[in-house]
Amino acid sequence: MREMVCICLVILAMNALAGEDLFGHLKLAEPLPQGAWEVYQVATQRRDKGTGQYTAINTISEFEYGTTDRLTLSFGLAGQGIETSGLRVDGYLPGDNEYGFKSSGVELNLAYNILAPARDAMGLSYVIRLEKLWLDPHSGFDKDSLSLTTGVNLQKYVFEGQLIWAGNLALEATKATRRELEGLPDDFEWPTFAEVELEFTARTGMSYRFVPKWFLSIEGEFQQEYETEVNLERESIFVGPSVHYGGKNMWFTFSYLGQVSGRGETYDGQPDGYHLIEKTKHELIAKIGINL
Amino acid sequence: MQTAFLLSMSVFTLMATDYLSIESAQRRLFGDKADYIFTKTPADKRLVKAVKKQAGVTLRPDRIRIWQAIEEGRQLGWVYEDQVIGKHEFITYAVGVDMNGRVVDVVILSYRETHGGEIMRPTWLAQFRGKTAEQPFKMGVDIEAISGATLSVRNVCDGVKKLLILNELALLHE
Numbered sequence: 354m355r356e357m358v359c360i361c362l363v364i365l366a367m368n369a370l371a372g373e374d375l376f377g378h379l380k381l382a383e384p385l386p387q388g389a390w391e392v393y394q395v396a397t398q399r400r401d402k403g404t405g406q407y408t409a410i411n412t413i414s415e416f417e418y419g420t421t422d423r424l425t426l427s428f429g430l431a432g433q434g435i436e437t438s439g440l441r442v443d444g445y446l447p448g449d450n451e452y453g454f455k456s457s458g459v460e461l462n463l464a465y466n467i468l469a470p471a472r473d474a475m476g477l478s479y480v481i482r483l484e485k486l487w488l489d490p491h492s493g494f495d496k497d498s499l500s501l502t503t504g505v506n507l508q509k510y511v512f513e514g515q516l517i518w519a520g521n522l523a524l525e526a527t528k529a530t531r532r533e534l535e536g537l538p539d540d541f542e543w544p545t546f547a548e549v550e551l552e553f554t555a556r557t558g559m560s561y562r563f564v565p566k567w568f569l570s571i572e573g574e575f576q577q578e579y580e581t582e583v584n585l586e587r588e589s590i591f592v593g594p595s596v597h598y599g600g601k602n603m604w605f606t607f608s609y610l611g612q613v614s615g616r617g618e619t620y621d622g623q624p625d626g627y628h629l630i631e632k633t634k635h636e637l638i639a640k641i642g643i644n645l
Numbered sequence: 646m647q648t649a650f651l652l653s654m655s656v657f658t659l660m661a662t663d664y665l666s667i668e669s670a671q672r673r674l675f676g677d678k679a680d681y682i683f684t685k686t687p688a689d690k691r692l693v694k695a696v697k698k699q700a701g702v703t704l705r706p707d708r709i710r711i712w713q714a715i716e717e718g719r720q721l722g723w724v725y726e727d728q729v730i731g732k733h734e735f736i737t738y739a740v741g742v743d744m745n746g747r748v749v750d751v752v753i754l755s756y757r758e759t760h761g762g763e764i765m766r767p768t769w770l771a772q773f774r775g776k777t778a779e780q781p782f783k784m785g786v787d788i789e790a791i792s793g794a795t796l797s798v799r800n801v802c803d804g805v806k807k808l809l810i811l812n813e814l815a816l817l818h819e
Binding site: 373387419513565601 | 702703729730731732733734735757758759760761784785790792793794795796798799800803
């Protein structure tokens, strides 16, 4: 509860604006109409790596524009804050780190709608995302990365639109280079050469409008990442609910996603059945959007 | 906590306003001189099933109100008021149907969605005039789609078709 209040305060303090998501991570296939603007703010709190203390907040301020009735473009500014102590993992988490908020990257998104969910049997959009980060979202230390994601968003209206099914498939390619760190123990592994990673993501979920403007949703996310040296670096399954309010001029969504299973790289002494090096056990997501 | 959540939900829901009253819609459809006599909406299960089969959408009699439009002792037609699901809220609309089962006109009473305000324009609604239960109502083919409001347009199209079928099965040949 306290964490949720903190996330709300972060959003309000940033005077952020918001685009309409019914879920935490899962995206719909509907485009913005031509000439429409949406501005939105997302804050994600990730916490608990099983050992020590780990809390990170990632924010994204996004500006979305309907270029045509099919093509939506958006630009996002990413930021993050981190507090971690008592956990050191070779090659991933070099040690304690704490800062309030730093700018961490930028992203460009393009979504092209091929099939409209209310007109065709199923909605389908093709999405491309280019993301440049200069901070590592896991350790919080400096790391330059460039990612290109391509994928499809699917959407189906059921019961005249009272129930919505959505699915996403995405493939992300990343080239990342860590910067040198001083003061690390001699035996600590901290490679600074370029790494290439491939991440596959599949998501699905349902959202039900239980009274006008209010939706309850459930979603699941399966993700795998393959990396140059270790092959399968991580695999995780997250599941969780969302509550969404959508009004004429603004919307907000609160989501929780918990890791139910994971595998891949592990650290000594970590709890079994999770991937906790790059992922956490819990994610809380707050989104707020304004339609301009 | 639960009470606060339900209260905030109710406040947000009650903030919506209607654009047109049913009385204004009736006058727009059949004029000032007609009297509008409230008629009970037929709701027997066989009818609901038959409408669903022909229209492809569920008939919810509790959301529908019907009036007979009568001028100088002669019935001009019926006024139907119904609600369909929009992206966030219900869309309330009225349909005038003449004694031949043709749409006189369609009027939107409330539309509170972010995009797609064009749905309330008389020029867009004029596409329904003269339609009968037998004619196709496919969005993008027979009725022009509105970008950003495709679910609203689809559900209004299906709703008008459903009311015409209800009219034909239950009232037209009474």
